[in-house]
Amino acid sequence: MATEREIPPDMELVYKYPESLTPKFTHYCPGCTHGVIHRLIAEVIDELGIRERTVGVAPVGCAVLAYEYFNMDFCEAAHGRAPAMATGIKRVSPDKVVFTYQGDGDLAAIGTSEIIHTANRGELITTIFVNNAIYGMTGGQMAPTTLPGQVTTSSPRGRDVETAGWPMKMAELIGMLPGAAYVTRQAVLDVPGIRRTKKAIKLAFQVQLAGLGFSMVEILSTCNTNWGLSPVDALEWAKQNMVPYYPLGDTKVADEVRALM
Amino acid sequence: MAKELWEGNAAIAEAAIRAGVEAFFGYPITPQTEILEHLSRRLPEEGRVFLQAESEVASINMVYGAACAGARVMTSSSSPGISLMQEGFSYIACSEVPAVIINVMRGGPGLGNVAPSQGDYFQAVKMAGHGDFHPIVLAPGNIQEAIDLTVLAFDLAEKYRTIAMVLADGSLGQMMEPAEMPPMRPVRKPEERAPWALTGAKGRKPNIITSLYLVEEELEKVNLRLQAKLREIAANEVRWKEYSTEDADLLLVAFGTVGRVCQTVVREARAKGLKAGLLRPITVWPFPSARIAELAARVRGILVVEMNAGQMVEDVRLAVEGRCPVRFYGRMGGIIPLPDEILPKLEELDTEIR
Numbered sequence: 001m002a003t004e005r006e007i008p009p010d011m012e013l014v015y016k017y018p019e020s021l022t023p024k025f026t027h028y029c030p031g032c033t034h035g036v037i038h039r040l041i042a043e044v045i046d047e048l049g050i051r052e053r054t055v056g057v058a059p060v061g062c063a064v065l066a067y068e069y070f071n072m073d074f075c076e077a078a079h080g081r082a083p084a085m086a087t088g089i090k091r092v093s094p095d096k097v098v099f100t101y102q103g104d105g106d107l108a109a110i111g112t113s114e115i116i117h118t119a120n121r122g123e124l125i126t127t128i129f130v131n132n133a134i135y136g137m138t139g140g141q142m143a144p145t146t147l148p149g150q151v152t153t154s155s156p157r158g159r160d161v162e163t164a165g166w167p168m169k170m171a172e173l174i175g176m177l178p179g180a181a182y183v184t185r186q187a188v189l190d191v192p193g194i195r196r197t198k199k200a201i202k203l204a205f206q207v208q209l210a211g212l213g214f215s216m217v218e219i220l221s222t223c224n225t226n227w228g229l230s231p232v233d234a235l236e237w238a239k240q241n242m243v244p245y246y247p248l249g250d251t252k253v254a255d256e257v258r259a260l261m
Numbered sequence: 262m263a264k265e266l267w268e269g270n271a272a273i274a275e276a277a278i279r280a281g282v283e284a285f286f287g288y289p290i291t292p293q294t295e296i297l298e299h300l301s302r303r304l305p306e307e308g309r310v311f312l313q314a315e316s317e318v319a320s321i322n323m324v325y326g327a328a329c330a331g332a333r334v335m336t337s338s339s340s341p342g343i344s345l346m347q348e349g350f351s352y353i354a355c356s357e358v359p360a361v362i363i364n365v366m367r368g369g370p371g372l373g374n375v376a377p378s379q380g381d382y383f384q385a386v387k388m389a390g391h392g393d394f395h396p397i398v399l400a401p402g403n404i405q406e407a408i409d410l411t412v413l414a415f416d417l418a419e420k421y422r423t424i425a426m427v428l429a430d431g432s433l434g435q436m437m438e439p440a441e442m443p444p445m446r447p448v449r450k451p452e453e454r455a456p457w458a459l460t461g462a463k464g465r466k467p468n469i470i471t472s473l474y475l476v477e478e479e480l481e482k483v484n485l486r487l488q489a490k491l492r493e494i495a496a497n498e499v500r501w502k503e504y505s506t507e508d509a510d511l512l513l514v515a516f517g518t519v520g521r522v523c524q525t526v527v528r529e530a531r532a533k534g535l536k537a538g539l540l541r542p543i544t545v546w547p548f549p550s551a552r553i554a555e556l557a558a559r560v561r562g563i564l565v566v567e568m569n570a571g572q573m574v575e576d577v578r579l580a581v582e583g584r585c586p587v588r589f590y591g592r593m594g595g596i597i598p599l600p601d602e603i604l605p606k607l608e609e610l611d612t613e614i615r
Contacts, residue, residue: 051462052463052464054461055330057326065473067467067469070467072462072467073459073467073468074469075326075356075459076469076471076472076473077326078322078325078349081348084318084319084320084322084325085326086326087286087319087326088284088322088323088324088325088328088330088334089327089329089330089459091284091312092283092310092332092334093451095451096330096459113319114319114322117314117319
């Protein structure tokens with residue numbers, strides 16, 4: 001971490017380590033997109049100047065140790081309960097900025113009740129929802145977001161929708177709730193997508209700061225390790241397979257949110 | 262403050278307000294719903310937080326969040342709802358944040374019924390969630406005690422940074438009797454929250470609250486700290502009441518509503534010439550084991566009476582360690598044992614050990 005270095009007068013600082021990240025090495029697999037998403041959130045929190053009044057809630061899943069990497073107050077929720085925990089924090093500390101960071105098993109399976117009701121109450125929190133179509137931490141089992149036919153360690157012949165049901169489209173589901181002010185689906189599969197994702201994360205936090213309602217950014221992500229692909233092939237696989245099923249774009253933009261765009 | 266006529270559930274709710282509770286998160290369930298109803302009216306009046314959650318699972322995790330933020334927080338439920346909250350209890354205990362839980366017990370197992378029961382003794386005292394921990398468990402025997410122990414629960418939860426549970430039952434929740442409310446305490450200001458609380462890392466290092474310790478030695482260290490705290494609680498916070506034990510040679514042990522019934526049994530037994538006494542645990546965890554052991558050394562026998570199939574009796578036997586015979590009488594299904602069924606059991610014990 002080399003942020004404190006003197007910048008020569010003929011040079012300009014164009015890129016630095018966000019203050020909202022700790023200098024620790026993450027435990028994420030090489031090629032994983034969690035690191036990119038962590039950094040985008042940290043950049044946004046830095047740019048909004050809210051690090052000292054932000055409280056994060058970590059999930060159970062690959063990001064269970066997110067509190068090690070974000071340089072701010074943080075707690076670790078039970079599996080799927082991050083939105084309930086964030087609700088408790090926000091209700092007794094309405095001046096704080098509260099966000100949850102959740103994966104697809106956490107948010108779209110065990111925690112569906114909590115996310116739906118938190119969104120529907122218009123809770124003034126922001127949820128970053130990382131969808132990589134698989135349970136990463138436990139070693140690659142079928143997730144609620146696993147695609148039809150996708151092979152995982154618990155769907156060895158591919159996800160059979162006749163018995164396992166269909167992948168959950170959470171951005172669409174949450175977007176239809178009246179309490180949700182801003183819901184969008186983005187992807188960190190290439191540089192333009194990463195830039196759009198950052199913009200969406202920033203807007204989601206601005207929605208919270210303006211007190212407009214619940215905000216969520218679903219982010220299509222990769223799990224090259226459990227997909228059995230190289231990092232580059234994983235990005236391509238997600239573009240070919242995930243994006244058609246999970247279309248990118250906003251599923252809810254309340255009228256008041258448009259003024260912030 | 263003068264005595265007023267209070268319904269048990271409303272009394273508990275109002276006592277929490279007097280104790281300075283800042284937030285309540287809960288879900289309706291009979292026979293404790295009046296707690297939620299009372300707070301839904303009173304907390305907003307006082308400018309504090311009331312939220313009816315979508316489930317008991319959500320309720321306890323909202324409590325967990327608010328406790329992490331440093332607020333004085335509570336929830337209330339009844340037996341099946343408490344079962345759902347166990348996940349949260351375990352996380353709260355490991356994270357060492359304070360929270361108050363009210364359990365107005367009803368008949369079980371399963372959906373059971375809504376009549377008074379003490380079927381949650383094991384759940385409260387011995388298996389409140391996964392891993393090694395005990396909540397502090399306070400068992401009122403009347404409405405005044407329900408009020409006083411609710412206030413105490415907040416103080417103990419914060420003193421030891423753990424869960425304090427008030428273990429009442431459906432009859433205590435639903436009945437009315439005269440009781441006195443404590444004075445209103447000032448509500449803690451946000452800037453007075455504890456230094457460990459998640460209040461934003463302004464001018465300090467981030468505070469992290471977690472129950473995850475992946476390295477075995479680290480988790481063992483956390484457990485050793487929790488166990489040391491439990492020993493401290495056991496050394497300092499045991500509470501009980503005794504009735505006519507000075508010269509007793511037959512001892513009744515009962516808690517909560519049936520503990521109160523047993524006060525009548527003692528009077529009636531004495532009128533029949535039996536030297537009966539009663540020990541009524543107020544804390545069922547920590548359990549008054551040392552005092553029961555002392556009494557066991559000088560009485561001829563002990564009768565434990567509960568509104569369940571025999572749960573606390575196990576702790577009595579552990580305390581007695583064979584010093585005298587221990588017998589049990591209990592009713593299930595939401596039935597409160599009455600003096601005219603308990604007294605013959607005491608007489609049987611008297612005959613058996615004569």
